[in-house]
Amino acid sequence: MPHTTWALLVLGPFGAYLAWLSQTTLPDGQCSGIGWGCSLAGWDAVGLALIIFGVPIALVWLVGHLVIAIVQRRGHRRGRSGQEPAAEASGVT
Template sequence: MKHPGRAVLWVVGGHVALVLLGWAGTYLLPDQNTDGQCTGLGFGCALTPRDTARFAIMFIGIPALTVTALISLVVIAVWPKKNAPGAIRGRSRN
């Protein structure tokens, strides 16, 4: 990897784009239930499609993006050192 800075920009930029897409996508969903059911949590009520998407993003999307971003950044940080031209492979330091 010749330019790890460029790879970091792609990873961070891609994750920011996914967050913005998810955030903007929630505004395209209806904020009322179509069958006239009450909105909210509990007592027979149901979340609106917009609120359901926001809960999914909050409980699934944010942790998933955080984990993938951290893994990607660690790989970008370690890869150049592991595959450096002067690195000796297959030898232990005993």
């Protein structure tokens, strides 16, 4: 469950931003593109946002999942360290 929550917290707002960006349009007569007073809109703007923000957000997402996994593993080990293994407690070898 923590992995799902983390994914929604990181990717949800970015996905919503990309969805909003894909719906943008330019006024009539305005040039489309980068530079010389032109602007990006629609899928061109989404592509630029993915290039600029996609890699950093993906890295934050990945590092967050790794941290969650490490914390869960350490918590699981601490829970087992104070108890006997189930096989030894029941006498099964």
